[in-house]
Amino acid sequence: MYKDWIKLENDCKLCLKCRLAEKRNNVVFGVGNTKSKVLFVGEGPGENEDLQGEPFVGRAGRLLDEMLNEFGFSRKKNIYIANIVKCRPPNNRDPLPEEQEKCIFWLREQFKLICPSIIVCLGRIAAAKMIKPDIKITKEHGTFFKKRNLIFMPTLHPAAILRNPNMKNEAISDFSKLKSYYEKIL
Numbered sequence: 001m002y003k004d005w006i007k008l009e010n011d012c013k014l015c016l017k018c019r020l021a022e023k024r025n026n027v028v029f030g031v032g033n034t035k036s037k038v039l040f041v042g043e044g045p046g047e048n049e050d051l052q053g054e055p056f057v058g059r060a061g062r063l064l065d066e067m068l069n070e071f072g073f074s075r076k077k078n079i080y081i082a083n084i085v086k087c088r089p090p091n092n093r094d095p096l097p098e099e100q101e102k103c104i105f106w107l108r109e110q111f112k113l114i115c116p117s118i119i120v121c122l123g124r125i126a127a128a129k130m131i132k133p134d135i136k137i138t139k140e141h142g143t144f145f146k147k148r149n150l151i152f153m154p155t156l157h158p159a160a161i162l163r164n165p166n167m168k169n170e171a172i173s174d175f176s177k178l179k180s181y182y183e184k185i186l
């Protein structure tokens, strides 16, 4: 178990544990306040994220930031954002189960150092890995799940909202629930 964030980040950035290392430009370790009570988890980096080395920086990322800011959350201030896999899957395909299994080691280490009170899973892939494999994201988003004394909440992936803007109100409702929970644990 890591005790030092810098060492963890440096080691992760040298990782060659799976084939996603072969074509990456950057390992996308994560961004935000490492003392946050809220940890957001996505599935993996896309093209912009791979090029810039930061999660959620394309159009979907801007939408995520906009919704976060509406509720007083910011990656610069009071949340941390990371992914299940830290290197970009080719052509933005879903990360394979074996890639997720190898890479989740890094997320677990991040989790142990951050000690968040709630994990918000962005989209089906992250929610299936973190909460339960058969999650129905369109029905169960915004629900609070308790697992091993930790609270998880799945929500819609911002890329899915860009494809279907009608879903935005549902995501806003999830963020509103998150905000209420956050105010209770402050």
Ligand code: SF4
Pocket (backbone or CB within 6 Å): 012, 015, 016, 017, 018, 019, 020, 021, 027, 085, 086, 087, 099, 102, 103, 106
């Ligand atoms: S995706 Fe994860 S496990 Fe695979 S090489 Fe990148 S950091 Fe390592």
